[in-house]
Amino acid sequence: MTAAQGSGGVDAVVVAYDSASTLEACLHSLLAQPPLVRLVVVDNGSRDDSRARVRAMAAGEPRLSLLELDHNPGFAAACNAGAAAGDSPWLLFVNPDCELPQGTLERLLAHAAAVPTPGALGADLRDAEGRRDAAARRHDLSLGRLLAARGGRDALALPVEEGRALQPVEACSGALMLVPRVAFERIGGWDAGYRLHVEDLDFCRRLRAAGFSVAVANDVPVLHHRGVSSRARPLFVEWHKHRGLWRYWRRFEAPGRAWAWRPLVALALAARFTLIALPRAMLGARSRRRAR
Template sequence: MITVTYSPGRYLRTFLDSLPSATTHNIVVIMADNGSTDGAPEAAQCDDVILLPTGGNIGYGAAINAALREVDRLGIGNDFVLIANPDAVFDPNSIDQLLECAARHPRGAAFGPRIREADGSTYPSARALPTLSNGIGHAILGGIWVSNPFSRAYKDDLNMDQEREAGWLSGSCLLLRRSALNEIGGFDERYFMYMEDVDLGDRLRRAGWTSIFCPTSVITHAKGHAAGSRPRLTLKAHHDSAYRYQADRHPQWWQAPLRWTLKLGLQLRSVVALQSELRRRNQDNHEDR
């Protein structure tokens, strides 16, 4: 298992404590640490939990790739690697359920569990790949008209009870087939954070592999606890990644006006989103006082 840590705090211990009941297999956890300052990764080290300092905040995909190289160096790898955020909590038998799901799909490369939110609802973690139409429509309308048709098409969450193919799966927890991951060269390190899981799902699909949603496997995820504390960084990174994803898929010279329009539109949206978030936080702080 690989997890990327960045001052994970109390979440890391809860994450590690949930693993023994999640599988009958022995697990070695590689913590690719991107510069934690809270001491939590150091405190968690033991025989089966290995701390791998990456040298700084190098980004999510780059940290995963560094950990994969460490797995190969140590010779502890096998057919699968499980990638999970350190704020996830695994239900009993959830990892074994992912492995059983993988056994049913020999051309499956990525396998994702049902993700339970704090209120008990299911997060739409198995989504369609974004197109220009549903991506732009979701970006513009998602925050003001939740049930708009563009968001519905993109979230693809009408059936979250059936084992099925998806365009991409949330990177908060992914079981990945090493042969498929090696074939496409791992994660794209140009994505500092956000969209690296979308890009992964698309590149796997283009290489002839599938992504499978496995709802019998269940985790709980305290999503965004670290990212939410740094809105200036994370909102910019999110919009930069959205542009990179679409620009990579529209690379022709005659598509340059489209890329320029996307870049400008996403930059403006990033500014608006940041101002809205800062206003919300200021209002919350005022009400708390």
């Protein structure tokens, strides 16, 4: 780590889409972090009043700005746009359904300072009941792991090493990720070819391939309500998740396999979408309609 990285401030990027229910609490928690230099909200064409709420907050807060996109290019593209709006040596990518306790950013920076080549540092994501998010610590994605877990949501989950404050992992969650700008720029940022999901697995894998480390701060808890923006469009989310799985497989696994694997993997992903993801999305949509 360079001296500039160790002493510099942090630019935070929050990508919002119909996130009004949690967005203000997220932004207030970020603005309360002393190392924060700039907070950029990238709005991907929200249909609720997310933009109005951010504008109202920004009127009295010079560190806060709103980047309004007229369409939804996806999470990765919006993260890149937000990162380009600043120049601080550290980037913090945060979902709008996260809330950071006081001192979170200082503790993450202290952990990162102890790592020779920091690439991505995640936190101990927990829901309102204190349950840990299995996506916070993950293996690399592979077809074998998905098949072994029968396509389950937690197929890549790594167990928490309770006695270890800083746990090396293959991938951490894009819901909250501290990244040195130099590492971000070295790998070309997020891959905008992903629309939703899997982009964080790709990002972490490319960081590690470039010689940077990925870890999770087990002693830094962060509240993560999880999935607030995606609940309104479950089918859309599942479709793009499976597109992401295909893109990831083609980049990292396909080059080492015979061409005959491509139609087989495409068929397996189509079957997972049809038999598991589609019914789950439809059931969730029906449940939400009944609750209204």
